Amino acid sequence: LATYNVKFNPDAKTINAEEGITIAEASDLAGITMDSPCGGKGTCGKCKIIVTVGEPQPPTDAEKDFFSEVELKEGYRLACQTLVTCDMDVTIPEDSRIRAIKILSAGTGQEIILHPNITKVYVELEEQTLERQIADFSNIKEAIKSKFPDVCTDLKVLRELPNILRKSKFKITLVLDGNMLISVESGDTTKKNYGIAVDIGTTTIVSTVVDLNLGTELAVASALNTQATHGADVVSRINFTVEEKDGLEELGDRVINVIKQISEYACAEAHVNMKDVYEVTIVGNTTMTHLFLKVPVRNLALMPYVGVFSDPVDVKASELGFDFNPDANIYVLPNIAGFVGADTVGVILASAINKSETIKLAIDIGTNGEVALGSKEKLLTCSTAAGPAFEGAMITHGMRGAPGAIERVELKDHPIIQVIDGGKPIGICGSGLVDAIAEMLRLGIIDETGRMTDPDDLDISPELRKYLRRNDEYGPHLVLYEHDGHDVVVTQKDVRQAQLAKGAIKAGIEILMRKLGIKLEDVSEVFMAGAFGNYIRKENAIRLGLLPDFPLDRVLSIGNAAAAGAKMALMSKEAREEAVRISRFVEYVELATDKNFQNEFMDAMMFPNESELTFLL
């Protein structure tokens, strides 16, 4: 057979093609994937091309249906109908292509290729005849075999298949989860393809609805984790499952119900039908993902603190009682160890520390403070029992960063506060607490040990002094706001809680630095993750010693990076594979066995002397 050169524009790719193959086949050889829902029968008109050099054959009937005479003279053709008959230049318009889209992941601004695990393919099947007597599912496999050579399916689909095929006159949309055909829908539903990324925090749960065709976020909803009824921290929840019959079941149901509610809410907001949600990705700490799956957590709280799984888990949404598409898959990201979970894998995925040439530090400040330090050479993580102080829990008037929370504090002659969404304050969130303590440190209201000084000994304005009080309910405290007995205060006890939290995190950082044998100046960048990390003022975090004494411009807030990791895993199969590699690459450091931890912790609880802080001077 003769061969000819076919050049594809605007790609400027040339291939040598055998005479008589179609332009569609030739484009495939050139690595350009064209749209062809009808499978090359010339009935859908999606594979339009323009032959700019070389004479194409006379138009087929199919081509006459789709193009005017003028267009045909200009070289417009269908790629599935046009044969290679001479050397040709062919332009493939954007609309005729199937293309991966580059999207921005939240947080660190990494680019990922949109390549979700879920694919929707519209096909117009050839109806069977006595001459072509293949089974319904074989008919589907035949139609998509070039793109999906190894498709399999489940009994549910087989049971529904014959009716759907004939009702829809063999024009159907296939929903594929990898190579698994999970759903067959009537007509062309390819536009409706959604997924949800969920971050199960110990305190807060967030659901994000994503358009899997476009890689765009459509809506976000969040709510408190109602497991908190049975304890603010993971250890009390683990104990609840041990002490209470059906405790595991109850905590599992609680998180599932919250996810149901916020997902429904977010879908409604995005005008997305829950049945069009085909995949859900989950991050959370190891206890949270275990509880979500109702897998026993008892051993996470007992020496040597081991979980049941660290690989990713796939489970049908319907098996957990969700109302998404009945065959929707739930993908739980892998975890690293008993106390470094899928959320940390998400943070590393989103911040790409595991690929970094230089050493970077990431701190995810949630109910547990997870720390990751290292580079592509070696990456260490640990989990510090920071407690939920910075999420507003265990704090006298603490609340999460929601409307009504005091998020900023400055102390002049009186406390100057900023409230989320304006209006009257109803509590204080993490960033407000950090501000308040930093200001109290600056004015000497608390000393390096965290003790509140007698107001009378302080060199402050008499006006401000009025806000420093002591009573039976709160002990010594600073009043930030008062109105008709609705106070918002920061107490001595609150300062102690913050000290414990920041001390744990600081000690973790110190131990990882020592294990890695590096000094602070070797760290090129610090990422603060978590909702709290987004709003905190970096200088005040350093003032408290929550962050190391570090140049401010190298400290970056990357937002809820755990959730960003869940979104990446939802949008990209490659990101999902990367998550598994991360979970195996990262080394977990158990602080409980580190002989220095107690000393480090004691030291780290102290507030730094202002004179020690190089970069804040």
Added chain:
Amino acid sequence: LATYNVKFNPDAKTINAEEGITIAEASDLAGITMDSPCGGKGTCGKCKIIVTVGEPQPPTDAEKDFFSEVELKEGYRLACQTLVTCDMDVTIPEDSRIRAIKILSAGTGQEIILHPNITKVYVELEEQTLERQIADFSNIKEAIKSKFPDVCTDLKVLRELPNILRKSKFKITLVLDGNMLISVESGDTTKKNYGIAVDIGTTTIVSTVVDLNLGTELAVASALNTQATHGADVVSRINFTVEEKDGLEELGDRVINVIKQISEYACAEAHVNMKDVYEVTIVGNTTMTHLFLKVPVRNLALMPYVGVFSDPVDVKASELGFDFNPDANIYVLPNIAGFVGADTVGVILASAINKSETIKLAIDIGTNGEVALGSKEKLLTCSTAAGPAFEGAMITHGMRGAPGAIERVELKDHPIIQVIDGGKPIGICGSGLVDAIAEMLRLGIIDETGRMTDPDDLDISPELRKYLRRNDEYGPHLVLYEHDGHDVVVTQKDVRQAQLAKGAIKAGIEILMRKLGIKLEDVSEVFMAGAFGNYIRKENAIRLGLLPDFPLDRVLSIGNAAAAGAKMALMSKEAREEAVRISRFVEYVELATDKNFQNEFMDAMMFPNESELTFLL
């Protein structure tokens, strides 16, 4: 590093091994798999060897535990403890090996290697420590990674895992279905590993319990397919599902319930706990496997007669309501076309026609008569609507081949009958019917067209003539047995049913021969499959023209070869893969569209003239 030659006996395999590796590792390199449930820790003593040439190191403490001083002097060691330190000859006793077993498949006497999809592995896990803090499932994966590098599991196992592990002190048996860990059991349960092979016939269902460790059949049970209440043939059952709301559900439940009952019965007989059944393989015609899975069959009865699936189907036993191990897998063998099902794949698998150098013919005489003709070059099949006459249905006193059935008939001065299990006859089965008709043909009681001649015109003994009667109930008939009004007779109508059945099969054979362009003398062997095929007298089958005029010694009864195929798929992964290849290799011939079929069928319904039968003279 130095290397040494290690020779393994009695295999006489020599490999060159690096100094310092263990004999267990060296044997692996030599392709000899040794038993090592403890994972090479020296605690199980299963990997005994004898060093016959070369000086092994002094025995380790572990070896001292397992061997006497005399044995140690004779060179007895454990392969996991003994290092390669010089050139050595090592004998590996049979008991220390894991070996594939050759077993005989029923029917054609093919040998297959016992290599079931289900593997049970006993392991003694290392308990986690703070230094080795891996998750429970990772701990398992670690222990078996050399043999099963890609193990995954499901949520059910993860939920049970932590408790089972600790209750059993980390000594557990893993049940693997391929790479999927489906169950974790306390202690060593490797001896209990069973599967069931099921043949769903339109008329009869058979379950066989197999020991998957030994490849032996432990018990067989069978029962009538209670779907027959809604029609004897597949078409009336398909119509039932179309006409009756929940008809599909009902027919599915009926076959599931029969399988439950006979499997329970067979397990009880074999003293096998249903929970120790980990896999079930299923053959049946396409309608039967669809109904079993409750997949709509409507289109199997409408032009162009297509099913929903032809690939194999895997489904959890629990999903269909079975009481086997909750994670047991049900594997339905692939089918070929709407009317050539997994049962025919089973027949071809068991008879290996698809690998034959010469052309062979297989006939599976059930309610449908499936015919396969060809060799490894090309293999054709068709399905003939034979009807259940040879299974005893639609016959006046017909019954299946069970105790009380007349299975042999000879006509002397009076009918001489042989009854299964002796005793009084209660009906006649297929082989009895064939005998009776052949004898009636021999004596001219029926003519070539199948018409019963007036007894008065016959040249037979007056005694026998008394058994030829006519009445309102039966029309013209032959009495085989009479006692207190409990007759067993063969009527004119019964002869017509047999003619239709054998005519359909004969016509199918003729058409396949024509399609393949061969003559009868090109066929090297004829296999008769099906329970009926086992008991029929070949000469009488030829006398009726059910089988072609063929040398008797080349006609083989291969028993229930469909069931044998199911057993092979249960015992051998390779056989399962072969079944898929068969389903794709075999070409289906649709008789409905063959323009010659009606003529062939009309011809084939006639009985052959005795003078035409070369080989019976």
